[in-house]
Amino acid sequence: MDQKRCNIVFDMGNVLMTFNGMDFARAFTENEADAALLNDALFARDSWALLDAGVIEHDTVRRIAEDHLPARLHPALHACLEHWPELSRPLDEVCAIVRDLHERGFGLYLLSNASTRIDLQLAGCPVYPLMDGRVVSGFERIMKPDPAIYRLLCERYDLEPSACLFVDDNQDNCRGAEVAGMRAFHFARDAAALKCAIDAHAKACGCA
Structure with a gap:
């Protein structure tokens, strides 16, 4: 050695x-309430840790997040999931x-x-x-x-x-x-x- x-x-x-989920979410939403919803559905959920653990895929994270968001925020979710690394x-x-x-x-x-x-x-x-x-x-x-x-x-x-x-x-x-x-x-x-x-x-x- x-x-x-x-x-x-x-x-x-x-x-x-x-790395700040709320900051990333704010970039894809129009108000603080929607940013909080997006952050809670994506970055703050257990599925994000499972993604980092390599036991689920990004499509699964997306689906789970969609289930916890109103449909009007799905486009913001998709954009955030795709582009948040550019904001780090x-x-x-x-x-x-x-x-x-x-x-x-x-x-x-x-x-x-x-x-x-x-x-x-x-x-x-x-x-x-x-x-x-x-x-x-x-x-x-x-x-x-x-x-x-x-x-x-x-x-x-x-x-x-x-x-x-x-x-x-x-x-x-x-x-x-x-x-x-x-x-x-x-x-x-x-x-x-x-x-x-x-x-x-x-x-x-x-x-x-």
Whole structure:
């Protein structure tokens, strides 16, 4: 295993790229009430998590959402389901950190709970080409915070778990990484705190 190289493993949603169902829904509706209906029927429903888990398809998500929306909002639903990835934006401060880490020789990886259409969203991520590898739940049918998905990343790319710092906006996902032997940082939109966590990780790994 690559025990000398420090590795930073990034979540995508609200770490590298924005993800906010209400914001996406607003873009396809004319008022706040309709946006709430669309968000509740699509992004906030259990079917969205099942899509990310790779156990149902987008057509099933669409059908379920249609069943929970008035017919007048079906066109908005279809447009949102097709085009919401185009509205996801990079978090510039985190992307700047990723660029710096790349220049410093860190290993960079993506570990995301996302569907098999993840590349539509990653098309807008300027630092994705700097990643050395990825694991995506929709393809693997394993999801964070199951420790198995973190172990899969390490096995696939020959990484020592203790040499990996996992960054996620979800505390449960961070805990899953720790169970798998990684260090973890709960990201709350504080780029300065993230830099400090990375520096501490590099020092602990002897890479500072």
